[in-house]
Amino acid sequence: MVTGLNHTLGKKSGLKTNTTLYLSMNRNILHDAIGFCCGNSLILFSPNIYSWEILLPGVLIVVLARYWKVLSPLLFLVLGAIWATIHSAAVLDQRLPSSLEGQDLMVTGTIIGLPQNRQRFIQFDFNIETSTAEGATLALPEKVRLKWYGRYKKVGAGERWQLKIRLKPPRGFHNPAGFDYERWLFGHRIGATGYVRSSDQNQNRGLSPKLGARLDQFRSSAQESVWVSRERLSMRGLVTALGMGVREGISTSQWNTLRETGTSHLVAISGLHVGLVAGLVYLLVSVLWGQSSHLILWQPTQRAAGIIGFAVALGYGAMAGFSLPTQRALVMLAVYLGSRIFYTTTRPGGALGVALFAGLIFDPLVLLSGGFWLSFVAVGAILLGHYSRVKYPHLEDGQNQPFKNDQIVTRLLKKCFNGIKSSLRVQFSVGIALIPVLVLFFGNFSLIAPVANLVAIPYIGFIVVPLVLLGDLFLVAGFTALSGELFDLGARALQLFWPLLEFLGTSEASSYSPPALPWWGVLSVAVGVGVWLIPRGIPGRWLSPLLLLPLLRAPTSTALDDGEFRVTFLDVGQGTAIVVATRSHTLLYDSGPRFSDRFDSGSDIIIPFLRAQGVASLDSVVISHGDSDHLGGYTGVVENISVAKTYTSSTTVLTAAEPCRAGTRWRWEGVDFTFLSPGTDSLLKGNNASCVLHIESPSGSLLLAGDIEREGEALVVSEYGDRLRSDLLYVPHHGSRTSSSALFLDQVQPQSAVISSGYNNRHGHPHPVVVDRYGQREIELVNTADSGAITVHFREEGVELTRQRDAQRHIWHSDYGDK
Incomplete structure (x- = not known):
């Protein structure tokens, strides 16, 4: 029966190996996406928003590009600029008017995300639904960030509150280097910051019926159940970060260790974690699904593994509250698994281009986030080093044939070995590719990071994350006790590994902070890294390290x-x-x-x-x-x-x-x-x-x-x-x-x-x-x-x-x- 199984599957599924059913990714899509990205950046990183200066010529170019091909390279550049202008203007229009700064305001709305407990206050984002001042209705920013000082009432995620507040426009320190709080607020579309005033009118209006609020409430309850019962575990903050995207419990010393070793990305649910979860599930389903010829005939192994892998990754993203890094990771994962599900021979550039387009259309302001560039560049480096080597086993005879029981272990071990080998191969490429981003957004990069990540990524990815993921699954299913035991195992696994990270982080040469680079220096380093990572055989590739010399320029x-x-x-x-x-x-x-x-x-x-x-x-x-x-x-x-x-x-x-x-x-x-x-x-x-x-x-x-x-x-x-x-x-x-x-x-x-x-x-x-x-x-x-x-x-x-x-x-x- 299995002799012609591939042919049967092809007829049942209507698949043609040389036809793209999921999405046509031609060789120009990455170029168009980069042009769109440059257009976005032109607006977001400029000192002004251009209105008619950009819009009128832009519309003209868009119209003429359909008939005059010489203008086609500018098409997506202009479209990107227009798109960023629309979003930026909308965020600026949402800012608090200076006339309302410092006034007492009565607002009603919903707490967004999980409140953060600090030493003297509790901090949370608040979605304003109605607002008044002295009885008059006002138009306030939709999203604000509030602090409640002193003896604040207990506030919970997803709750609706009536609050008396005072606001001020977004404001932060402005220095030549360091964290730009105003940029962060702008990128998160927060139109004002302020604090809750002491008042008898502050009232809890109950839990919001919205789905997002319900999800936040569940995440908050889950975090509290893990937090309260495990006060003795020094790694509980890291466990809740990996399991629920809540990083509040990570201590300052732990953050320092993560920063010095270049492993802080490991405790933020982002592309790495989402990809690892999807990959582990994909691997497991591929092995188990192949045991049944009935299942294979119903759905090919590759398609079933892709669908189930993405569904689990989607659930994992929900536990993280669908944060912006998680959303970006899910978009990229959807592009990749989409090609696996629909059997498309997607080029690396095409996959990356579609992911870039999708991310920027969804929210062009992500370009202001260093996390976006880290995710995008890392995925690009992985695709560059791995995607061209991807085989399409569904085109090979016997891929969907059931195999004997004694082959299960051999096949599983082989897949694990190949996966680890592939991860080690791209680790160096990813570390090199991230240097320009780390220098531009954070001012330094870890020299010990390649070594630390070489050990930390497999250990946390294949030991800690699966334990935490299983804990999440049992927590959702209502098995709180069993979930707690799995979280405990994850914490103990981290405890065993942590001394190694601390040792690496205490090295005097653990990080390097180059002097601030001008724009041409960053561009030179970025081009040098890109040329270094492209496939061998490119003329002059060996000269690319010379473009990295700006990193060593004099103070x-x-x-x-x-x-x-x-x-x-x-x-x-x-x-x-x-x-x-x-x-x-x-x-x-x-x-x-x-x-x-x-x-x-x-x-x-x-x-x-x-x-x-x-x-x-x-x-x-x-x-x-x-x-x-x-x-x-x-x-x-x-x-x-x-x-x-x-x-x-x-x-x-x-x-x-x-x-x-x-x-x-x-x-x-x-x-x-x-x-x-x-x-x-x-x-x-x-x-x-x-x-x-x-x-x-x-x-x-x-x-x-x-x-x-x-x-x-x-x-x-x-x-x-x-x-x-x-x-x-x-x-x-x-x-x-x-x-x-x-x-x-x-x-x-x-x-x-x-x-x-x-x-x-x-x-x-x-x-x-x-x-x-x-x-x-x-x-x-x-x-x-x-x-x-x-x-x-x-x-x-x-x-x-x-x-x-x-x-x-x-x-x-x-x-x-x-x-």
Whole structure:
């Protein structure tokens, strides 16, 4: 019966081996998809949204391209630009009007996703359905992000609430490097952020009837059942991340280990996990389905395995809440398994092109996410290394023939071996392909990642993920106890493996942070990697490593000559973090605040900036005094970069630091540094005891005054007189009314002054009286709250001040359209 089984199956299914039934993927589809992607990027990464300048010529090109073939390459570029313009304009229109900022608003809506518990508050996304202010109906953003401080009520996923809130437009720190919160909010279509006000009107309206809300509620209950009963397991956060996409329980030390080893992608349900789940199910079904000739006659093995594999992957994605990485992975998986189900001879470029098209049409804003590029580039590297080797066994005699029982183990082992071999073969290609993306979006890449992933991917993919997946299945089926045991096994498996990752992560050469690359440097590295990975036989392929040389270029600090220096006032909110660089030395003055156990100025703002500047170590750190908005990020700094010497006025807090005594001085490349206060016998305390540092060279002078107030100002004026005169002044105490006295300003006589304060901070800094005092003396006053990071170059030609929000403007920034 099985002799002509393939022929019978072909007639039953109507299959023709040379006919594409699923989707026609010609050789140009990848080119068209790349053109569409470039059009999207043209809008999303530009400083402006072009309306008629793009739309009118674009529509003309679209029309003419049908008749004039020379314009056809521009067709998808223009279509992509138009599509991104439509979506970007819609998101910007949803932003909170500035007139409603800080007002009390009454809203009703649904909690989206799983609320996140923090030390002082609970945070959640909220879908607003109705909104009023003083009885009048308002049009508010559809999606906002809220915090509920203090003794907040218990809120659950999928619940409808009536809440009294205050909102503000999307706002984040704006620095030359590091995480861009405003871009993240824009990419997630969040139109405002805010907090819940204490009110008796805050009421739970019950569970939303929507399917998405019901799914979130189930995920929340499942996470809680696993979380509460397994407090003793240090890996429970990693297990819930792998099983439900909930990463809240992963500790800071665990995140550091994952980041240093380049394995953080392993705890985010994305393409890797979805692909592994689908692959394991596909493999299992292929073996078991082939045991029955009746099943084969009903549906060919390959088709059945593809359908069931995708269905299980879809369920796994549902447990992750259909996050954006999961959605992208499912789209790509659908393209690949679609070719297997419908027996199409899909080219690698065609499959990748269709996946790219589908992802961008669904949501063009995903281009702002580093995760999208990681997923897309990784899949491209896998397809490039593996897809061309794919055979179509359904065309070979005997593929669908039942085999004897004693062949089951042999066939299964053979498939496992081939799968592992294929995974090892592409691992190196994936690691190389991701370098440009990691450099562009994250500023560094792990050197140890290929080795770590070589072990971690098979171990977690073939041992931990199956245990967690089975736990998910039994949890859905209602077998909570059995599900818990499987989660326990997964946690113990991770516990056994974790010491190896920690060992790899502690290596001094575990990661590399190249200096910030210009656009041509990123392009060169991307082309070099692409050429390196293409099949052998391409002429000149061996020269591709030369295109990677921008990764090794000299640090940007070499642009300074002797006697010149550069100072950068980083945007750290209500705090201080100032980086001073000479030709070959770097000093950090204060380290900004620590915002939470997951985010601090040191590791998340200062360190990315230093890495982007090519700074491998700090020659000096000055902590002006012990207040948390100046000291909070210090630990994050010293844990990530070597520090030669630390000065402070709070030696009781930093016991290993040297006191910043008046008269201490040194010179770096023609630039003089001198501490002016506090003195050796000084009785100053608190803010007035701040380290006051004067920096001077033939190119100009700068006075860093910490948080000194009138008493401290009067003391340095009486002690130094005209020696205080400086071209640039760091405004004492963030512009507080107790500082910047007339006596002090008249003695310093700066041309410009910089304030470092938080946007709409609760202290009211800078005080209007102080601002007026600077204005009366015609001193240019700039504030990081308005300008983002502020960089001042002291050169022989003069002093040049640059505002980050002017130098690096994008459509997602909060002040877009103001200028």
